[in-house]
Amino acid sequence: MWTLITGAGSGIGRALALELAPRGHNLILAGRTVQKLEDVAETVRPEAPDCELMTLEVDLADPESTRNLAHQVGDAVDHLSAFVYCAGVGEPAADFASLGLIDFQEALAVNVSAPLLLTQSLLPLLKGGDPASRIVMIGAGMDKHAQPGTGSYGISKMALRRLVRQMSVEFDTMPDGPVVSLFQPGLVDTPGIRSHIKKAGDLNLPHAEWLAGRLEAGECLTAEQAASALVFTLNQVPDSDFHGAVFNGADLVDSLSFAGS
Secondary structure (H helix, E strand, O other): OEEEEEOOOOHHHHHHHHHHHHHOOEEEEEEOOHHHHHHHHHHHHHHOOOOOEEEEEOOOOOHHHHHHHHHHHHHHOOOOOEEEEOOOOOOOOOOHHHOOHHHHHHHHHHHHHHHHHHHHHHHHHHOOOOOOOEEEEEOOHHHOOOOOOOHHHHHHHHHHHHHHHHHHHHHOOOOOOOEEEEEEOOOEEOHHHHHHHHHHHHOOOHHHHHHHHHHHOOOOEEHHHHHHHHHHHHHOOOHHHHOOOEEEHHHHHHHHHHHHO
């Protein structure tokens, strides 16, 4: 079974690839930086020698590149069992007046328009599965919690939440359609969040110190923990509980840890 992961070069996307490969998933790893994708593939191969792997470069801010990714996937496989959208962008701004239109538009393009366009383009590969193909969009707690300087990322992630809801009701009208959910990982220690904290700190944004303190205190998930929780939703949750759901990564990690103790 084939799974497409966007944003697979680092963070949760990378950890997810390492979790899924030994579980029988063949992987299409997509992202902006080919070398990072190849590094993930080289890490996967010794751990899962039977896993088939593809790496595909894509600029999700560019609709033409996004469509090209879908075409390449369609040329390579007949069906996708899962599609996980891990990519996300959005720079902090010093204040509302400094919120740049270009960055705001890029955040909307990558965090909202690209998952819409990619899902539309991949629908022929996502329909007709038995069991139904699964789509997961990675959200952010910042969507409902507005803080100074977080407009681009937070607003676009709120729009993604609404997009997932729209997908769920649209897929309900398809007798052989996929199922979709939103995965809210919470605070995860990734290169992306550390870069955000550095930039936000340089702008003296109040949330930077709070986030840094939580990371240093270990009050966060690792990328591996988030990926394990995500794999649970992909492989263990029934369709009826998966479709249209919003999963909280930290709560899942806690419950899985308790179940395993």
